[in-house]
Amino acid sequence: MNNDLSQLKVFAGRTSQYLADRICSHIERDLGRQQDKQASFKAGQSRIETFPDGEVLVKLEEDVRGRDCFVVLSTCAPVNDNIMELLIYVDCLRRASAKRITAVIPYFGYARQDRKDEGRVPITAKLVANLLTAARIDRVLALDLHAAQIQGFFDIPVDHLSATPVFHKHFAAKRAELTDLCLVSPDVGNVKVAESFANLLQGELAIINKRRKSGSEVETSHIIGNVKGKTVLMFDDMIATGGTVVQAAELVMQQGAKRVIAAATHGVMAGKAIEKLMSPAISEIVVTNTVPLGPRVDPIRHKLTELCVGDLLGEAIHRIHCNLSISALFRGTAGVKR
Numbered sequence: 001m002n003n004d005l006s007q008l009k010v011f012a013g014r015t016s017q018y019l020a021d022r023i024c025s026h027i028e029r030d031l032g033r034q035q036d037k038q039a040s041f042k043a044g045q046s047r048i049e050t051f052p053d054g055e056v057l058v059k060l061e062e063d064v065r066g067r068d069c070f071v072v073l074s075t076c077a078p079v080n081d082n083i084m085e086l087l088i089y090v091d092c093l094r095r096a097s098a099k100r101i102t103a104v105i106p107y108f109g110y111a112r113q114d115r116k117d118e119g120r121v122p123i124t125a126k127l128v129a130n131l132l133t134a135a136r137i138d139r140v141l142a143l144d145l146h147a148a149q150i151q152g153f154f155d156i157p158v159d160h161l162s163a164t165p166v167f168h169k170h171f172a173a174k175r176a177e178l179t180d181l182c183l184v185s186p187d188v189g190n191v192k193v194a195e196s197f198a199n200l201l202q203g204e205l206a207i208i209n210k211r212r213k214s215g216s217e218v219e220t221s222h223i224i225g226n227v228k229g230k231t232v233l234m235f236d237d238m239i240a241t242g243g244t245v246v247q248a249a250e251l252v253m254q255q256g257a258k259r260v261i262a263a264a265t266h267g268v269m270a271g272k273a274i275e276k277l278m279s280p281a282i283s284e285i286v287v288t289n290t291v292p293l294g295p296r297v298d299p300i301r302h303k304l305t306e307l308c309v310g311d312l313l314g315e316a317i318h319r320i321h322c323n324l325s326i327s328a329l330f331r332g333t334a335g336v337k338r
Contacts, residue, residue: 005031008321009064011044011093013073013085019106019289020072022310027318044069048085056085058092065097068321070141072313075109075128076268076291083109083128090135102320103132104141104313106290107266111146112240114153129153141316143290143309144237144265159326161316163265163288164193166307167235168200170286171263175201180258182206182230184223186248190236197235204230208248228256238266239287242273249281259283266290267297267306274299 012020020043028041045061071089075082086103093101113124139157151158171178181203185194191207198205206225232252239245249260260282267287277285277300286305297304319326
């Protein structure tokens with residue numbers, strides 16, 4: 001087992017600097033406890049510049065030769081720019097003779113394009129996996145991929161974590177306030193997670209039948225289960241355009257629900273999502289910091305809670321670096337979306 005901090009380097013892309021700092025804080029605390037002394041661990045130093053023509057330059061400000069390097073970068077909007085930045089970062093580390101390079105991708109862009117659901121369309125999630133593999137990344141650490149099958153798109157090891165321990169800790173602490181709790185799956189694909197969450201929080205379960213009409217439009221029709229007089233908690237892997245969660249919230253409120261809490265790992269909130277999420281049908285929104293929110297969410301800030309996944313990712317990075325089992329992080333979770 002390698003606990004030498006000098007051999008571990010964590011670098012941050014521009015969209016994930018805050019999250020990388022929280023990851024490093026966890027590693028600092030964790031290794032400090034193990035070594036029974038004050039440990040100092042900070043994010044690796046680098047410089048990222050954009051030329052006037054849009055090209056990106058990554059310059060490492062410290063030696064990485066023979067080191068175990070992790071690059072933390074969510075490939076959120078602008079998706080293409082962030083994917084390219086990650087590829088350039090990896091090439092920079094490879095040419096600087098890093099021993100091992102792990103891409104830590106809290107939010108994996110293009111994950112929804114994971115299959116051919118009609119003729120003459122690409123499987124872009126596979127393309128992105130090919131690009132990352134071609135860049136000679138050694139392994140990937142991801143959080144709540146939109147479909148678990150994306151792990152199989154990579155020809156390198158993928159550690160696929162679930163953020164449910166973070167959500168469980170948050171909701172378990174306020175369980176007394178969540179009277180008559182009912183976990184509602186906004187679609188059939190998320191039933192497994194909703195059912196496990198219902199067991200963890202000792203709540204009931206209901207399922208919404210959803211039909212997607214286009215990439216930005218969904219149609220919810222009816223509920224399987226009883227939500228009358230219930231505090232409804234809807235959990236999904238992401239809130240993208242907000243259409244699914246808002247329609248589902250309005251449907252359960254029409255069926256007599258007391259209030260609706262919408263929870264998702266990735267607060268993508270693209271297009272008119274913020275406007276939709278202002279709907280009075282949703283009383284509270286809980287997301288993590290896999291995607292930086294910024295001032296764009298100010299109109300819904302009064303009902304928005306942002307949880308941090310820094311400790312979860314920091315523990316995973318520590319375990320990967322020390323060649324310890326990652327499976328311990330899956331215990332007591334609600335699993336990932338199928």
